[in-house]
Amino acid sequence: MKLYDLEASGNCYKVRLFAALANIELEKVPVDFLNGAHKQPPLSDMNPLGQLPVLEDGAQVFRDSQAILVYLAGAYGGLAWWPAHPQGQAEIVQWLSFAANEVQHSLCAARLVQKFGYDLDQSAALAKAPAVLALLDAHLQRHDWLALGRPTIADCAVYPYVVLSPEGGVELEPYSHVARWMKRMEELPGFLPKP
Amino acid sequence: MKLYDLEASGNCYKVRLFAALANIELEKVPVDFLNGAHKQPPLSDMNPLGQLPVLEDGAQVFRDSQAILVYLAGAYGGLAWWPAHPQGQAEIVQWLSFAANEVQHSLCAARLVQKFGYDLDQSAALAKAPAVLALLDAHLQRHDWLALGRPTIADCAVYPYVVLSPEGGVELEPYSHVARWMKRMEELPGFLPKP
Missing domain, CATH: 3.40.30.10 (Glutaredoxin)
Known part of the structure; x- marks a missing residue:
């Protein structure tokens, strides 16, 4: 493969x-x-x-x-990462859409401009970033993981551009629950660090 | 519900x-x-x-x-719209991401500005629209439906902002395969016309 x-x-x-x-x-x-x-x-x-x-x-x-x-x-x-039941799949797809839309057009876009010189609207991307991180932080204040109370592909879809966001000029310090979730991710067996 | x-x-x-x-x-x-x-x-x-x-x-x-x-x-x-096998689900999720990202930030965003006065970058949205529609048109030249050779939730995720895109100042005339796909959608039993 x-x-x-x-x-x-x-x-x-x-x-x-x-x-x-x-x-x-x-x-x-x-x-x-x-x-x-x-x-x-x-x-x-x-x-x-x-x-x-x-x-x-x-x-x-x-x-x-x-x-x-x-x-x-x-x-x-296996079903731990992506279950067979529609409630669980939909709970995860909420975060896959969040990764494809909100994260992509804030944290990811800011990094594309700052690190790779892409011709995108950096100030619009940076303006969206705090709301995206605040939403994640509020969710992670009440949940250890994004969906289903355990690590799933939802976490794998969202974590990368969060951990990489300082490369786009985004500050992660204000978001303590995000920080603890990142640490939980990084302690999972087999974890692969960011590039 | x-x-x-x-x-x-x-x-x-x-x-x-x-x-x-x-x-x-x-x-x-x-x-x-x-x-x-x-x-x-x-x-x-x-x-x-x-x-x-x-x-x-x-x-x-x-x-x-x-x-x-x-x-x-x-x-x-039922499984006709969203199958249980991972190949079929992934084929559909490709188009759900396309709806959440590419369609949202082109056809949808242009309409939000033009019809509802949203403070978004209209020229950026309009600049992205032809590539989005050309990609759809090329896919629909070879396929009757977006995924699995039959109507699925992929079509339901993409059709709305395509049929509504003239309200954002986007021209659909150049995309004849998109037009035929829209007609196929509109002939499905139970079809609900755009708002």
């Missing part, structure tokens, strides 16, 4: 982190991102959005880090 | 559309959005993001239109 990968990408790190925690073996295929290999065939045929990561498992190809987490957990990770 | 609803919202329409197609009965509770009822208790306790829709099914409460689709389909809609 191949992960088309960029080491510095938080979206790729979501998948590498989950695979490490769930003890799933992935062959990492580094992609020549600087030369735009992700926007050219064969990768642009595998993911027309021209984004990483891409997962290839035999004839199956998946784009989007959230979808890849669902696939890996469902096919190889 | 109660849907806290705003008639004009495309995200609420995703849920109403799917419930109509899958013949799921929802009690619609109109929310006084103009007076900010979604940002005050009890709704802000049910969804700290202060967004609609919110679904309440007995003691279960879900935010996020994508998560609500997963819940409704899994609990009441």
Whole structure:
């Protein structure tokens, strides 16, 4: 099973982190991102959005880090990470959407500008970040994990851009419950540190 | 089962559309959005993001239109709309992320500015729209439906902001495969037209 990968990408790190925690073996295929290999065939045929990561498992190809987490957990990770019942799946999907929307357009976007020089609206991204972190902090004040009272792919989808957010100029100090959740993540067996 | 609803919202329409197609009965509770009822208790306790829709099914409460689709389909809609196997779920989640990220920040954002006067970057939203629609059009040139070769919650998550996009100043005429897919959606038994 191949992960088309960029080491510095938080979206790729979501998948590498989950695979490490769930003890799933992935062959990492580094992609020549600087030369735009992700926007050219064969990768642009595998993911027309021209984004990483891409997962290839035999004839199956998946784009989007959230979808890849669902696939890996469902096919190889076991029900602890992604349950079979709709309440549990929906509770997790709430956080997958939060990762794809709110986190992506705040913590991730700020880092893309500051660290990689992307042409995105940095001030808009930074303006959104405190609300995103405050919401997480309030949730984690009452819960040890994002969903189901245990580590799931929801945590793997959200943790990467939180722990990487200082690289985008976002301060994590005010969010003590987020800090304790990050520490719980980092103490999980098999945990893979940020790139 | 109660849907806290705003008639004009495309995200609420995703849920109403799917419930109509899958013949799921929802009690619609109109929310006084103009007076900010979604940002005050009890709704802000049910969804700290202060967004609609919110679904309440007995003691279960879900935010996020994508998560609500997963819940409704899994609990009441049957496997045709949301299968049990991880390949099918991941194929659909690719499009749920596309709805939460790419569609939300292009077609939806442009409409929020033009129709409702939201303080968002309209030119950035309009600049992203053609790539989003071209990607959909290319996919729908080779597929009748977004995932699994049949109507699923993926179509219900993406169709609303596509059909509503002219209200944001986005032209749909260039995308003939998108137009044919919209027609297929509109011919499904139980189809609910846009607000």
